[in-house]
Amino acid sequence: MEANVTKPFVKKKQNMKRYFMEGDGKELSTNKASKDMKKHSPEKKGSKPIGEKRFKKPIKMRTYSDKDGQQKTQQVFKIDISKTERHRKWQMKKQRQAQGEQRKLQHRKHMREQQDPFPGDAPIPKERIQKYERGEHIKDTGTRTGQGSRKLAEQEKKLQFAARQAARTEILLHEEAGFLEADEGEDTTSITQHDLAGVVDITSAQKFFELKLPDFGPYSVNYTRNGRFLLMGGVKGHVAAIDWMTKKLLCEVNVMETVNDVKWLHQETMFAVAQRQWTYMYDNQGIELHCLKKLDCVLRMEFLPFHFLLASANSKGYLSYIDVSIGEKVAGYSTQMGRLDVMCQNPSNAIVTLGHSGGTVTMWCPKLKEPVVKMLCHQSGVRSVAIEQAGQYMATSGIDRTLKIWDLRTYKMLHSYKVPMGAGQMAFSQQGLLATGMGNIVQVYKDSCRQEVKAPYLTHNLTSSVRSLQFCPYEDVLGVGHSTGFSSLIIPGAGEANFDALESNPYQTKQQRKEAEVKMLLEK
Structure with a gap:
């Protein structure tokens, strides 16, 4: 059942x-x-x-x-x-x-059965490796012990590996710098800023603008290292910090005193203002943080970002170094060469360069009381000095209306140009373009260091005389401070097309900015 x-x-x-x-x-x-x-x-x-x-x-x-x-x-x-x-x-x-x-x-x-026809890493051209090499190779000759030779060999091996890796990763840099190319019978000098703004895209066209501030000029200008923020200081006391990309005003104050120069410090949260008597430090809200009475009668300033040093030159011929991380004076020397109103720094080694009324150019470092280099560049007083990003070439201009290009590796003159008016202001871009301010005319030269040029790359006429010049990092923009305000000019091919976000990030957040500050202090 x-x-x-x-x-x-x-x-x-x-x-x-x-x-x-x-x-x-x-x-x-x-x-x-x-x-x-x-x-x-x-x-x-x-x-x-x-x-x-x-x-x-x-x-x-x-x-x-x-x-x-x-x-x-x-x-x-x-x-x-x-x-x-x-x-x-x-x-x-x-x-x-x-x-x-x-x-x-x-x-x-x-996979074992299929053998690679090209084993190992892909070969790298020697020209590309030489592009990222710095200086000569380390030689182990002259060492007394074998341990010293091994250390030098290991160091040289690391340097070569870094150069190879940098050359290998160059393929990831997909952005390229572009320049204006004129047709036959045309000249780029005749192209105006309005013509450029009309043919470029909307984002690039917005980079050409003017700020009319005729009451407090002439203005000194300075960009941050990442090229995001702009600092302006008028001689009659007007100081303003803005995000020039979004046109957002960070702060605006009137110090009710003569302003000789303005400089951003290590980040956009602090800046220094060289006023008539002393030098002051402010935050990005316009609040006074410090009064540096050790820096009096300052005419020019330069901030060394990797050393956190604020170098200043005053009207008494005195050069000072202040460490802004600890607030103490590191060094100070009397140049014995009169008024110091011409100053720049070498971006590759942080050497401060001064121009003097006797036609000489001196280079200084904080540890030496005497200049490391002293050159006779002009038969008359020096009006302006500029050094390119790699630190290989220097441009000087004098009262005798000459503009000279010097090779800092051999300290010899390469080219000499006769300009209609003496260049009172000069600046190099990241791609080697040289901008000069002569009266109310701004001229930009292309490849002026490597070859002799006959005509400027671009020209722009202003309504007033030029006070200061600076190229915006990582942008094809030239900032010009003049007597009636500020002008932002479009210069194709001026800026570096690819930026390192770990070094200088224009789009960094608050957290990234804090981490970058801690990293900079540790590296210092």
Whole structure:
């Protein structure tokens, strides 16, 4: 007689416990659960029957009548098939793992069979490696011990590895600097700023603007290292800090005193103002932080970002260095050469360069009381000095209306130009363009250091005389401060197309700015 299976009368979790009823205590041979259990757990020789192994003692006895009216007895058994299901899933998991390991072995064998036709790293052209090398190679000759030779060899190995890695990653620098290219019979000098603003995209066209401030000029200007913020200082006391990309004003104050120069410090949160008597430090809200009475009658300032030093030159011929991280004076020397109103720094080695009325140019460092270099550049007084980013070339202009290019590796003159008016202001861009301010005319020269040029690259006429010039880092923009305000000019090809976000990030957040400040202090 076939076993009658009733519905479960005890409710448990699904796929965990099932209850079946079997008549006369026989094995449920026709039950689906019993079939699955037999399939996955085959009976071994000498073992107990599946029914005896899986079924427990009857929970309840039940008597009922069938269709013929005969009395029959039913026993309720509980079967635990959860262990069987877990065993089956475990076996399937092991099988999948074995198949995965087998596929990996086959893939490795296939890769070993296929040999690389070009083993090793891709070759790098020597010209590209030389582009990132700095100075001559280190020679281990002259060392007294073998340990010293090994140290020099390891250092040279690290320098070569850094140059190779920089040359190899150059492929990731997808941005390229572009210049104006004139057709036959045309000259780029005749192209005006309004012509450029009309043909470039909307974002670039917004970089050409003018701020008309005729009441407090002439203005000195200074950009931050990342090129995001602009600082302006008028001679009659007006000081303003703005985000020139979004035209958002950070602060604006009137110090009610003559302002000779303004400079950003290590970040856009602080700046220094050289006023008539002393030098003051302000935050980006215009609140006075410090009064540096040690820096009096300052005419020009330069901030050395990697050393946290604020170098200043005053009207008494005195050169001073202030460490802004600790607020102490590091060094101060009297040049004995009169009024110091011409000053710049070498971006590659932080050497401060001064121009004097006798036609000489001197270079200073904080640890020496005497100038490290003293050059006679002009027969008359020096009006302006500028040094390019790599520190290889220097441009000087004198009262005799000459503009000279010097090679700082040999300290010899390369080119000499006769300009209509003496260049009172000069500045180099990151790509080597030279901007000069002569009266109310701004001229930009291309490749003036490597070859002799006959005509300027671009020319712009202002309504008033130029007070200061500076190229905006990582942008094709030249900032000009003049007597009636400020002008932002578009100079194609002036800025570096690719910037290092870990070095100078124009789009850094507050958290990144804080981390960058801590990193700069640790590196100092």
